[in-house]
Amino acid sequence: MLNPQSDLILVAGGAGFIGSHLCRALLDQGHSVVCLDNLQTGRAQNLEGLSSDPRFEFIEADVVAPLPASVTERTARFRRIYNLACAASPPQYQADPEHTMLTNVVGSHHLLRLAEASSARFLLSSTSEVYGDPEVHPQREGYRGWVNCTGPRACYDEGKRAAEAMAFDYARLGRAEVRVARIFNTYGPQMHPDDGRVVSNLICQALSGREITIYGDGSQTRSFCYVSDMVDGLMRLMESETVGLDPVNLGNPVELTVSELLAEVLDLTGSRAPIVHMPLPIDDPRRRRPDIDRATALLGWQPRVGLRDGLERTCAWFARELAETTPQRVPA
Known part of the structure; x- marks a missing residue:
């Protein structure tokens, strides 16, 4: 049971991959955390070990709907609001594109209004997808992007762009103090094995011995950030x-x-395992690499976990996860 007098941090999407790591990190710093998630793509098992902490509470709700009374009745106690609510992998956000768009726009609106009413600082987790299939490399924050606004990825790309516009309008009007993080590819333990992202796909296919799927010829590039580094960046940005x-x-x-x-x-x-090449998805970016000069200058932030180290940790976690979920054969 949360202390009724304590200041609170709200993490929308807190049962998701990055969100669950963020909840743990905030608790480790001594904060009281309310996790809001509809469990559409987040998982209750991501929160294992947190429910027994008296400074943590989970509320199952969808940010597209009006915020529940269990949130709004505590409006005055919120000091920080992290909005990580939205499916983040293409197969997941394309499965229900209408809900993806509404989560980004209507959900962000609900949370921004809560931030305004509570005078809480608001952080929007935006995405490198706002740059689309970029013509500028590496991608700097001033680049306006090359997005297909009517393609199958638009529900996510344009939804995030709209959420950014709304957040900055709230800031310009003095209605809320906002921070906007454009998150590039992130990986690590607690990724969903079937989320369709390249790291989880390759590791799970390799560990299971299934055919390994490569889309296109494999020459497209990405830049992969380990989840602990990403959470550190988000927290630094919130407090900047x-x-x-x-x-x-x-x-x-x-x-x-x-x-x-x-x-x-x-x-x-x-x-x-055998490698199979499949057609490149529509609007899949050819190159993706962040320019992080702003984050380094303003936040003193740089990733610290190298790819090899991060992949070792992630492979070990997926190996345990698959061992627990794969049915064992009974000897004849």
Whole structure:
């Protein structure tokens, strides 16, 4: 039971991959945390070990709907609001594009109004997808992007762009103090095994011995940030006093091809599973790499976990996860 007198931090989407790590980190710092999630893509097991903490509370609700009384009745106690509510992998957010768009726009509106009413600082987790299939490389915050506004990824890309516009309008009008993080590819333990992102796909396929799927020829590039570094960046950004009305890229600037990532995964897992090439998805970015000069200058932030170390930790976690969920054969 939360202390009825304590200040609170709200983490919307707190049962998701990054959100659950953020909840743990905030608790480790001594904060009281309310986690709000509809469990559409978040998982209750991501919160294992937190429910027994008297400074933590989970509320199952959808930010598209009006916020429940269990949240609004505590309006005056919220000091920080993190909005991480939205499916983040293409297969998940394309499965219900209407809900994805509404989560980004209507959900952000509900949380911004809560921030205004509570005088809480608000952080929006935006995305590198606002840059689309970029024509500028690496991507700096001032780049306006090359987004297909009518394509199958638009529900997420344009939803996040609209959420950013709304957040900054609230800031310009003095209605809320906002921070906007543009998150690049993030990986680590507690990713959903079936979320369709490249790291989880490759590791799970390699560990299970299934065919390993590479989309396109594998020459497209990404930059992968380990989740603990991402959470550190989000928390630094929330507490920064110098950001103003500018978004901040958070990601690891080390760029590698999908084929290079696969080679690392195969080396770590020892897998000899066959590799199958599939057509590249529509609007899939050819190159993706953040310019993090702003984050370094304003937040003193840089990623610290190297790819090899991060992949080792992630492979070990997925190996345990798959062992627990794979049915065991009964000897004849």
